[in-house]
Amino acid sequence: MRHEIKIRPKYYAAVIAGMKTFELRENDRDYQVGDEVKLMEWDEEGFTGRYHTVTITYVLQDVPEYGLADGFCIFGWR
Numbered sequence: 001m002r003h004e005i006k007i008r009p010k011y012y013a014a015v016i017a018g019m020k021t022f023e024l025r026e027n028d029r030d031y032q033v034g035d036e037v038k039l040m041e042w043d044e045e046g047f048t049g050r051y052h053t054v055t056i057t058y059v060l061q062d063v064p065e066y067g068l069a070d071g072f073c074i075f076g077w078r
Helices: 009-016
Strands: 002-007 022-026 036-043 046-055 058-061 072-076
Touching: 002 009, 002 022, 009 036, 009 046
Parallel strands: 002 036
Antiparallel strands: 022 072, 036 046, 058 072
16 A cells, blocks of 8 residues: 655654654554555645655554554554
């Protein structure tokens, strides 16, 4: 599966720099290990045209005891 999602410039910069290797999202797309995610930079004026594609290597979900609300997930990539 391939997903296209918006990402704000400061977070996009952290992804490109290799400092941010995860995303917290509502799991309305049923994110799964092996899915590709196209992170598309988006600012007040719209899409900037810059993007970065990652492959999900881990999904954390359904753990309210860790403060992760039902229906949300954290997915990671390398």
